[in-house]
Amino acid sequence: MPPQLDVLMEKLRAVEAEIEVELAKRREALRYHLENRRIVFEKEALRLQRAIKVTLGRYIRDANPWIIVTAPVIYSLIVAFVLLDVMVMIYQAICFPIYKIPKVRRRDYLVFDRHHLAYLNLLEKINCAYCSYGNGVIAFAREVAARTEVYWCPIKHARRVLGPHPHYQGFADFGDAEAYRTKIDSMTGGVKLDEPNQAP
Numbered sequence: 001m002p003p004q005l006d007v008l009m010e011k012l013r014a015v016e017a018e019i020e021v022e023l024a025k026r027r028e029a030l031r032y033h034l035e036n037r038r039i040v041f042e043k044e045a046l047r048l049q050r051a052i053k054v055t056l057g058r059y060i061r062d063a064n065p066w067i068i069v070t071a072p073v074i075y076s077l078i079v080a081f082v083l084l085d086v087m088v089m090i091y092q093a094i095c096f097p098i099y100k101i102p103k104v105r106r107r108d109y110l111v112f113d114r115h116h117l118a119y120l121n122l123l124e125k126i127n128c129a130y131c132s133y134g135n136g137v138i139a140f141a142r143e144v145a146a147r148t149e150v151y152w153c154p155i156k157h158a159r160r161v162l163g164p165h166p167h168y169q170g171f172a173d174f175g176d177a178e179a180y181r182t183k184i185d186s187m188t189g190g191v192k193l194d195e196p197n198q199a200p
Helices: 003-029 043-051 056-061 065-076 078-099 122-152 177-189
Strands: 032-035 038-041
Touching: 003 032, 038 043, 056 122, 065 078, 078 122
Parallel strands: none
Antiparallel strands: 032 038
16 A cells, blocks of 8 residues: 555544544443443433433324335335345355455444433334344445455455445555555465454
């Protein structure tokens, strides 16, 4: 990687560390903390959350009719999410050991913790769990696909890519045949990846 890109990547890591510090401050302000990945709210914070909770009956009664009509369309995607989830797990289990690619820990991407929020009613908790699953499966699949791309085709695109995966910056530049061959030759011992930063 060119020196200037190394400098920028180091700045990015520093900013990510600052973000983590700010998130910790925000958790403190909202009166909760993490204990061994478990969320613990202060009693007063829980009391305030329960006070603003909208009951399930009122939530359904006040809902926009179009939201109720389109809900089955949203929830029908569960079939695609489950199929993607299962297929990616099978693909990774079969192929990654052969290619010597480090496996992606699925549990790092599928996070279910919003049910701890006392201000959500049952339906809101179900909706949150559904969104967590859908986005988690897509993030898990993206990381599996990214590690596959690192192995088979670590070349940047000529055009700008919106929201590239974390490994993309280490790819060979478009048109740099020597860098590409060097990267491919280095894969013989298996893919070496930095684990993406995980939230505490």
